[in-house]
Structure formats: structure tokens, C-alpha cells
Amino acid sequence: MKRAIVCLSIVACVLSVSAIEPRYIGAAKCAKMCHKGEKKGNQYEIWQKSKHAGAFKTLGTDSSKEVAKKANVTGDPQKSPECLRCHVTAFGVKKELVDSTCTYNQGVGCEACHGPGSEYRKLGAMKKHDMAVKAGLWEQNEALCIKCHNKESPTYKPFNFIEAVKKDAHPIPGKKAKE
Ligand code: HEC
Ligand code: HEC
Ligand code: HEC
Numbered sequence: 356m357k358r359a360i361v362c363l364s365i366v367a368c369v370l371s372v373s374a375i376e377p378r379y380i381g382a383a384k385c386a387k388m389c390h391k392g393e394k395k396g397n398q399y400e401i402w403q404k405s406k407h408a409g410a411f412k413t414l415g416t417d418s419s420k421e422v423a424k425k426a427n428v429t430g431d432p433q434k435s436p437e438c439l440r441c442h443v444t445a446f447g448v449k450k451e452l453v454d455s456t457c458t459y460n461q462g463v464g465c466e467a468c469h470g471p472g473s474e475y476r477k478l479g480a481m482k483k484h485d486m487a488v489k490a491g492l493w494e495q496n497e498a499l500c501i502k503c504h505n506k507e508s509p510t511y512k513p514f515n516f517i518e519a520v521k522k523d524a525h526p527i528p529g530k531k532a533k534e
Contacts, residue, residue: 377491
């Protein structure tokens, strides 16, 4: 009987570990863990040069204020949910699931496309893709991009998924991109 209880509590413990809700950790941590430098494929460096990394800063520009005015948004765009929801990572996600290292300043970060990283990052090289997906890693597809690249953007430009993905492509060297 005692044995059965110990067994059960181990099972319960394992189950509760795998049920941890993944948190957003911010792009700098993704870089520090694995995704920086030539050998890895410069994902962080490529992203830093992309418009996504500057998406929050964009909201602080004069042209952004013009855009806001035309969209009838009266407050500071960097504080307006109407703008933030597409210009930062994890907007609207409950506080407990966003670490202080995931800041607005990082704009649209890795996790806006790859999902919150606190759990899948522990899986080392993420060799086990299925496990990583269970731990919070998202699949990338057109629907994901269109959450932001749509006509609700006051500066909407027609979005071509294939072309857009090529623009800031950041594959792992030697690994064939998925078709
Ligand atoms: C969380 C919202 C969000 C998601 C998700 C998102 N984007 Fe973006 N994207 C933006 C914003 C905002 C900008 C503009 C940033 C700026 O100019 O400051 C942008 C800009 C871009 C640009 C640059 C456009 C230009 O004019 O040079 C490309 C390319 C792009 N996104 C591709 C993608 C692709 C591909 C995906 C999906 C895999 C994607 N985006 C997902 C918000 C998003
Ligand atoms: C539905 C998502 C979404 C919302 C909401 C949104 N943006 Fe954007 N924003 C984008 C995307 C995506 C881009 C990249 C170009 C495009 O397709 O508009 C962008 C680009 C921009 C740019 C760069 C313009 C350019 O020509 O590249 C500015 C400035 C901007 N947004 C300001 C704002 C302001 C101000 C608000 C709030 C009033 C806002 N955005 C709300 C998604 C959004
Ligand atoms: C705008 C969305 C977007 C952002 C932001 C983004 N990625 Fe990606 N990432 C993608 C897409 C799309 C792919 C291609 C997926 C595929 O090949 O199916 C990709 C591929 C990758 C791959 C290769 C995966 C593989 O299995 O070959 C890695 C690693 C990666 N991203 C890491 C990062 C890191 C780290 C950051 C931040 C520094 C980041 N990404 C930012 C959309 C994004």
C-alpha cells in the first residue's frame, strides 16, 4: 500500500512538472542560451537588424504619432494597447507568464514567433522537436504572421508569406529548411 502511494505521488509529480505553463523570457536569453554567433547561424544578430527588433522603438517616432492620429488613437503609441498589441512580444499575456527579461524594448522578439521559451530552452539543442512543441515551441506558418500582418495595421502592406520569410531568414547552418 505504502509503495502504491509513493508510486502515485511520483506520477503526480512528473505530471505536474510537464504541465508547467511556459513563460516568455526575452530575446537576449534566447541568444545567450543557444542562438548567437556564426556557428549557430546568427539568429540573434539577424533578428537584431530586422524591423521586428525595432518595432517598439518605431512607436516612439514622429511618423508613428501621425499614424496614431489617423487611426484615432490619442495616447502615446508606446503606451497604447491599440498599437502595442502588434509591436511587442506577449502583449496581453498574463503577467505571471512574462519574465522581467522580456521587455517591450525588444519589439517583436523570438518568442512572438517561436512561443514562450522558459521550458523548451531546457531541452538543449531542441533535438526532440515533438518534445519542444509540448514544452511551448510553436510551428511557424502563415497564420502566425497574419495575427499582425493584416488590415488592422494602420500602415498595412500586402503580405506575401514566402517572400516575407526569406527576408530575415535565420536557419541553423547545414540544416535543411522545412518545405
Ligand atoms: C506580434 C506581431 C507580429 C508577428 C507575429 C509577425 N510580425 Fe512581421 N512585423 C511586425 C511589425 C510591427 C513590423 C514593423 C516593424 C517596424 O517597422 O518597426 C513587422 C515587419 C515585418 C517585416 C519587414 C517589412 C518591411 O517593410 O521591411 C517582415 C519581412 C516581416 N515582418 C515578416 C514576418 C513574418 C514572415 C512573420 C511570421 C513568421 C511575421 N512577420 C510575424 C509584427 C509582427
Ligand atoms: C494588427 C497589427 C498592428 C497594429 C494594431 C498596429 N500595427 Fe503598426 N505595423 C504593423 C505591421 C505588420 C507593420 C509592418 C508594415 C505593415 O504591414 O503595416 C507595422 C508598421 C508600422 C509603422 C512603420 C510604417 C512603415 O511604413 O513601415 C509604424 C509607424 C506603425 N506601424 C505605427 C503603428 C501605430 C502608431 C499603431 C497604433 C495606432 C500601430 N502601428 C498599430 C502591425 C500593426
Ligand atoms: C517574425 C517571426 C520570427 C522571429 C521574430 C524569429 N523567428 Fe526564428 N524562425 C521563424 C521562421 C518563419 C522560421 C523558419 C521555420 C521553418 O523552417 O519551418 C524560423 C526558424 C528559426 C530557427 C531554425 C529552426 C530549425 O529547426 O531549423 C531557429 C533556431 C530560430 N528561428 C531561432 C530564432 C531566434 C533565436 C530568434 C530571436 C533572436 C528568432 N528565431 C526570431 C520566425 C521568426
